[in-house]
Amino acid sequence: MSSNRLPIIQPIPVPSGPPKYELLRQSILEEFAAKVPLNLRISASCLAKPPRNVTSIPHECGILSPEEIDITENFDATALASAIASKKFTAVSVATAFSKRAIIAHQVTCCLTEWFMDEAIQQAQALDDHLEATGRTLGPLHGIPISIKEHIPLAGHWSSVGFLDTRTKDEEDCQMIAILRKAGALFYCKTVQPQSLMHLESDSIYGRVLNPYNINLSAGGSTGGEAALIAMRGSVLGVGTDIGGSIRAPASFCGIYGFKATSYTLPMKDFIPGGFAAELNILCSTGPMAHSLRDMDLFMSVVSSAQPHLKDPRLVPIPWTGLRSPTTAPLKIGLMTSDGVISPQPPVARALAWARAKLENSNRFQLKAFEPYKVATAMRQISLAYFPDGGKTLKTHLQKTGEPCFPLTKWVIREGEGTELTSQGVLEQRLLRDQFRCAFAEYWESQDVDVVLCPTYVGPAPIHETAFFWNYTAFWNYVDYPGVVFPTPIKAQSAGIEKYATSDSTPLSDNCKYVRHLWEREDYQGAPINLQLVARKYYDSDLFAALGAIEEALELDR
Structure with a gap:
């Protein structure tokens, strides 16, 4: 490794490319490193022999002051906004604390693409001056530092769509960022996403993002940098995108909250310059990632109240009521265990059994078995829809700089590789999708449930390079239903302690057999387990209200 780079933990390096590519990549990493002062660098001994679980390093490394530890560890965004408004903390002290903790988190998880502490402090000072001069906050997010996924345009900073040749410096904020900035948010870093934006593991020119709870596991993708950063308490609130599980899977792997809204609920104007071919039939969604449900509710309220549909007529102007929404009594919950x-x-x-036992003890809920609906069919169709050009555009991007094709990139394009659809072929996919959606809507109605509680992934965070199975998240993208993931107290134990139930002894498919093999072979110890709650399309507010009620029964903090 070049001495001019910032040392980071990388148990499994990302693939290397030809000399021209590596020189360009090295220059980007050196540019990043040049901005990180020596007093914010972790000791070489810690990086050389890191613990499996690195979540305690920011607290213990001696870089953060007691107040900075308090700010970053003991407040969610809602509480932090209140503390800044009451002048318990200045925006400068908050921006400083999270900027410092973010760069510590990066050194042990490789979660950042850009870090700009000085700019954040300047923003914060302007906010403090405003509060001092007027006695009022700029808005409901006054002084709240928000981390942003790399591809989302932020004025004056770099973005890409998952390939080195697409890296560009944006001149203007996109619509989402402009709304958050007007509400008083400040920005201090951008976070790692995977090559092609289409992995459940965030590996890129910056390196491989590690799971804070077990660095031998993935932090997920495509919003994996965000998830790792938030789990490390280097961010209090972040923004991600989701077209197959890209918010929910990493949030689940890292034990935080994540919300995928129904398409065209939240603004995504200018998120992907030139568009994204997968969206011809599978619309991407955006949403918050956070430490609490109420923080995500705050985010949704702020963005919705800005009336983004007035500037982007694609958006559906549904007022946000979120946690204030009424719930039916009893709330009918479909439990999908497979x-x-x-x-x-x-x-x-085990997490599903824990939730079932808790919910059955409450008279507020009616639990029902929810049988899965043609998941294999949906997955075949969505896999083809993701790459209607057969991977041609992807390969062109790689060829321009000699960027190597990463293993999971090869995996995601395998179904449709080399088969470029005509306009008629894309139309046929659209018809199949709409037929499936209508049939599923009827099926949901026949099950007579308000929400469905189910897994987010086939297991805890996967071992690096094994994040193959998107079923539990991508299905909901295909039918365009909103989904939220939330942490449970359950943590993975070793395979020697935890076994498959005897009633579940026969694999359901070859993929199921492989997943069992992974469980027996690999070590997932300490990985957090989240669950996923899903509602009908455009029932996003009802989804939040339902989870609020469920969390009370599960005795989880809100």
């Missing part, structure tokens, strides 16, 4: 293709690994099954 998707019929891959049975979840033991710790996920």
Whole structure:
């Protein structure tokens, strides 16, 4: 490794490319490193022999002051906004604390693409001056530092769509960022996403993002940098995108909250310059990632109240009521314990059993078994829809700089590689999708449920390079239903302790057999387990209200 780079932990390096590519990549990493002062660098001994779980390093490394530890560890965004408004903390002190903690988090998880502490402090000072001069905050997010996924345009900073040749410096904020900035948010870093934006592991020119709870596991993708940063308490609130699980999977792997809204609920104007071919049939969504449900509710309220549909007529102007929404009594919860293709690994099954037991003890809920609906069919169709050009554009991007094709990139394009659809072929996919959606809507109605509680993934966070199975998240993208993931107290134990139930002894498919093999072979110890709650399309506010009620029964903090 070049001495001019910032040392980071990388148990499994990303693939290297030809000399021209590596020189360009090195210059980017050196540019990043030049901005990080020596007093914010972790000791070489810690990086050389890191613990499996690195979440305690920011607290213990001696870089943060007691107040900075307090700010970053003991407040969610809602509480932090109140503390800044009451002048308990200045915006400068908050921006400083999170900027410092973010760069510590990067050194142990490789979660950042850009870090600009000086700019954040300047923003914060302007906010403090405003509060001092007027006695009022700029808005409901006054002084709240928000981390942003790399591809989302932020004025004066770099973005890309998952390939080195697309890296560009944006001149203006996109619509989402402009709304957050007007509400008083400040920005201090951007976070790692995977090559092609289409992995459930965030590996890129910056390196491989590590799971803070077990660095031998993935932090997920495509919003994996965000998830790792938030889990490390280097961010209090972040913005991600989701077209197949890209918010929900990493949030789940890292034990935080994440919300994928129904398409065209939240603004995504200018998120992807030139568009994204997958969206011809599978619309991407954006949403918050956070430490609490109420923080995500705050985010949704702020963005919705800005009436983004007035500037982007694609958006559906549904008022946000979120946690204030009424719930039916009893709330009818469908419990889907398997998707019929891959049975979840033991710790996920244990989390579902824990939730069932808690909810059955409450008279506020009616639990029902929810049988999966043609998941294998949906996955075949969505896999083809992601790359209607057969991977041609992807390969062109790689060829321009000699960027190597990463293993999971090869995996995601395998179904449709080399088969470029005509306009008629894309139309046929659209018809199949709409037929499936209508049939599923009827099926949901026949099950008579308000929401569905289910796994987020086939197991805890996967071992690096094994994040193959998107079933539990991508299905909901295909039908365009909103989904929120939330942490449970369950953590994965070793395979020697946790076993598949004897009643679940027969694999459902070859993929299910492989997932069982992974469980027996690999070490997932300490990985957090989240669950996923899903509602009908455009029932996003009702989804939040339902989870609020469920969390009370589960005795989880809100």
